[in-house]
Amino acid sequence: MKVIIVGAGEVGFHIASRLALEGKDVVVIDKNHDAIRRVTDNIDAQVINGSGSSPIVLEEAGIKNADILLAVTNSDEINLVACLVANIISPSTKKLARIRDADFDKYHDTFRNHAPHIDTVINPEIEVVKTIERLMTMPGAVDVGEFADGRIKFVGIHLDEKARLAGARLSDVSAMSEKQSPLIAAVIRDDKLIIPRGNDRLMAGDLVYFVSEEDKVLDALAVFDKHAEPIRRVLIVGAGRIGFRLASLLDEKSIHTKIIEKNPDRCAQLAERLNKVVVLHGDGSDQELLNEENIQDIDVFIALTKNEETNILASLLARQMGARKTITKISKFSYFSLMSKIGIEQVVSPRLSAINSILQHIRRGKVLSSISIKGEEAEFMEAVALETSDIVGKPLKRISFPEGSLVTGIMRKKNIIIPSGDSVIEPEDRIIIFARRQAISKIEKILMVKLEYF
Numbered sequence: 001m002k003v004i005i006v007g008a009g010e011v012g013f014h015i016a017s018r019l020a021l022e023g024k025d026v027v028v029i030d031k032n033h034d035a036i037r038r039v040t041d042n043i044d045a046q047v048i049n050g051s052g053s054s055p056i057v058l059e060e061a062g063i064k065n066a067d068i069l070l071a072v073t074n075s076d077e078i079n080l081v082a083c084l085v086a087n088i089i090s091p092s093t094k095k096l097a098r099i100r101d102a103d104f105d106k107y108h109d110t111f112r113n114h115a116p117h118i119d120t121v122i123n124p125e126i127e128v129v130k131t132i133e134r135l136m137t138m139p140g141a142v143d144v145g146e147f148a149d150g151r152i153k154f155v156g157i158h159l160d161e162k163a164r165l166a167g168a169r170l171s172d173v174s175a176m177s178e179k180q181s182p183l184i185a186a187v188i189r190d191d192k193l194i195i196p197r198g199n200d201r202l203m204a205g206d207l208v209y210f211v212s213e214e215d216k217v218l219d220a221l222a223v224f225d226k227h228a229e230p231i232r233r234v235l236i237v238g239a240g241r242i243g244f245r246l247a248s249l250l251d252e253k254s255i256h257t258k259i260i261e262k263n264p265d266r267c268a269q270l271a272e273r274l275n276k277v278v279v280l281h282g283d284g285s286d287q288e289l290l291n292e293e294n295i296q297d298i299d300v301f302i303a304l305t306k307n308e309e310t311n312i313l314a315s316l317l318a319r320q321m322g323a324r325k326t327i328t329k330i331s332k333f334s335y336f337s338l339m340s341k342i343g344i345e346q347v348v349s350p351r352l353s354a355i356n357s358i359l360q361h362i363r364r365g366k367v368l369s370s371i372s373i374k375g376e377e378a379e380f381m382e383a384v385a386l387e388t389s390d391i392v393g394k395p396l397k398r399i400s401f402p403e404g405s406l407v408t409g410i411m412r413k414k415n416i417i418i419p420s421g422d423s424v425i426e427p428e429d430r431i432i433i434f435a436r437r438q439a440i441s442k443i444e445k446i447l448m449v450k451l452e453y454f
Helices: 010-021 033-042 055-061 076-089 102-113 124-137 170-176 214-223 241-252 264-273 287-292 308-320 333-342 350-362 437-447
Strands: 002-006 025-030 046-049 068-071 094-098 120-122 141-147 152-158 183-189 192-194 207-213 233-237 256-261 278-281 300-303 325-329 367-373 378-384 405-412 415-417 430-436
Touching: 002 010, 002 076, 010 025, 010 033, 010 350, 025 033, 025 055, 033 046, 046 055, 055 076, 068 076, 068 350, 076 094, 094 350, 102 120, 102 241, 120 350, 124 141, 124 241, 124 325, 124 350, 141 207, 141 367, 141 378, 152 214, 152 405, 183 405, 207 214, 233 241, 233 308, 241 256, 241 264, 256 264, 264 278, 287 308, 300 308, 308 325, 308 333, 350 367, 378 437, 405 437, 430 437
Parallel strands: 002 025, 002 068, 025 046, 068 094, 094 120, 233 256, 233 300, 256 278, 300 325
Antiparallel strands: 141 152, 152 207, 183 192, 183 207, 367 378, 378 430, 405 415, 405 430
């Protein structure tokens, strides 16, 4: 598979790194010399210093032989033009564009069906707002994703020292659960990813990922001693595109919401466009302002400014001053591993959301969605089981899944199955697979029809 990536920023760099490690033919285009040098120094990929919207540059990159073009620069306009030019030169190349401006929201279908014919429009900010909403409603969750149209959830929680499962073997979890126990797919301990077996123990401080049916997820959280609490008051810091989208959503849900913004002109715009949301002009990391707004009564504090250092500081301050829960927007991937160490557990990233959205369109086989965890070391993938695939018609325990992978859910028509070794996948089942990065290429082959790889 040949993939051309226009834009070597954080999203482009990390997508290129992931695909190159999987053995795909990757070409990265960017006008910024420093960004190109970063790719050259760290990734086994071809680089071209130039404009990704230039037909000459795209032809030099081999657009006529490319399977996929990813336009992921920070400019919506450049991404649109890159797809337009690529479509003129190579109509058969699949084109994906990152477009973030809300002004384009209602035109996504138009882009797909007419010129410039973009196969997929990715707006990571919409996905970030969805993630924030899930984190708000899941007690104790630090990571949440969903599959099968929301009917299957995967949730990551930190196991508290006093939790009843701390020290328990996985084989004993079912007996310790009052109701059906969740399927534990992965554990992160001391920054190491573990796919646990029956004799492995859960330890206090572990980040535990489990899979559950939607209507049983609160019961599953209760097994880990995480209990739902009502969300009545929310304070948002930062009234950019994400802040406005979130405030609009909470406004519709009639949740008492306040938003703090430094820019007075932006405050005036929001005050006109939001009905019940209280818009405040000020600095969200100002202790005096937070005191005035009774931060100790806030159920969820959400830091969404463009400056991640400000977001980190504001979240730490809000937590110290009594806010029950904080959610923090982070863009730099290098910061992720530090967050839990300094007390920030619930983190969202537009860039990671963009990567997850892109991956599902790159994966071979009939992959419907893909979500990365643990700094991109592993993925949850949702796929359709094809009739000619090797995974159908026999018990899971008889299928040679690659090491580091696990089937965590099956959706058959309207029925949800949390699988065991005796479960059998049928054609057209939607399956959820958890896999380490090293196992993904093998999983892709398993998901494909036999004729494609024999």
